[in-house]
Amino acid sequence: MSYNVNIDKIGEIQERIVGKKRQSYYNKLMANPLWADIIIYLLLFLAGLVTIVPIISVAARSFSPTHIINQYPLLLWPKEITYEAYRYIFQTPTLLRSFGITVFVTVVGTAMNLAMTITAAYGLSKTDVPGNKWLMGFIVFAMLFNAGIVPTYIVVNRLGLIDSIWALIFPTLVSPFNLILMRNYFWSVPVELEDSARIDGANDLLVLWNIILPLSMPAIATIGLFYAVGHWNEFFGALFYINDNTKWPLQLLLRSIVVDNNFQNMGTVEQARESFVNPENIKAATIVFATVPILLVYPFIQKYFVQGVMIGAIKG
Numbered sequence: 001m002s003y004n005v006n007i008d009k010i011g012e013i014q015e016r017i018v019g020k021k022r023q024s025y026y027n028k029l030m031a032n033p034l035w036a037d038i039i040i041y042l043l044l045f046l047a048g049l050v051t052i053v054p055i056i057s058v059a060a061r062s063f064s065p066t067h068i069i070n071q072y073p074l075l076l077w078p079k080e081i082t083y084e085a086y087r088y089i090f091q092t093p094t095l096l097r098s099f100g101i102t103v104f105v106t107v108v109g110t111a112m113n114l115a116m117t118i119t120a121a122y123g124l125s126k127t128d129v130p131g132n133k134w135l136m137g138f139i140v141f142a143m144l145f146n147a148g149i150v151p152t153y154i155v156v157n158r159l160g161l162i163d164s165i166w167a168l169i170f171p172t173l174v175s176p177f178n179l180i181l182m183r184n185y186f187w188s189v190p191v192e193l194e195d196s197a198r199i200d201g202a203n204d205l206l207v208l209w210n211i212i213l214p215l216s217m218p219a220i221a222t223i224g225l226f227y228a229v230g231h232w233n234e235f236f237g238a239l240f241y242i243n244d245n246t247k248w249p250l251q252l253l254l255r256s257i258v259v260d261n262n263f264q265n266m267g268t269v270e271q272a273r274e275s276f277v278n279p280e281n282i283k284a285a286t287i288v289f290a291t292v293p294i295l296l297v298y299p300f301i302q303k304y305f306v307q308g309v310m311i312g313a314i315k316g
Helices: 007-030 034-062 066-071 084-090 093-124 132-144 149-158 176-187 191-199 204-215 217-232 236-241 250-258 269-274 279-295 298-314
Strands: none
Touching (some): 034 279, 084 093, 093 132, 093 176, 093 250, 093 279, 132 176, 217 298, 236 250, 250 279
């Protein structure tokens, strides 16, 4: 009685068994003890609590009437709901104008940032480009050492951008960190795809548009989020370059209201009191109004975020 033994099949089964044993051993080796997991989750819970409680408290105060705010310094849920603060701030053209400026800077600035970053990163991802290493050295140097506030202000002033909303876009047109992240991600795209497109007659722009960009959406979404959040939260640039309060972005107006207690641009405190609105209520509503829009963007690109950061960070 004879048996046909497939040696290759047996070897494949043995490799699978050994691989599973190695993976099990690795998992046991990397597993934390129970007390360590408890400490980690406790710290994460406390960090989340410290982060979320102020947001909930501000949101609750924005919907609470004056006597509730005066009675309860810390609110986690509005005991009585009123929309007077939101009616008040939406009736003031200054806030809506600042909101429009911030939206413009965020949308246009992010689009320009991505256009410059993608094109530069694609060129730098080609190691056969003359001077590639020198260019990367300059970019890394710029990431580690910036020019400083005074030289940047002098350049912006010489360009005639003072009191111009373009001063909030041009000085931060390209981030060296995001450029390196995008360049590393482009390295993860198989070069065979580009070669096959070039055989079909595609040039560099067609390869970038039809091959590279569709495969790089995780990195583009991640870097776009970085740029968008930076533009939305733009404060120091506006503080240095924008003197005309009619061109203030939302964050600078928010600082004037919350920190300086300056309601001059939104109507006087007496007008707020005549509308039965507490100034503290207005502050809370303004903070919510300035925070919620950018928070609503994140869930739409969350699926790309971790993948874009990890792949771009470990490649190359």
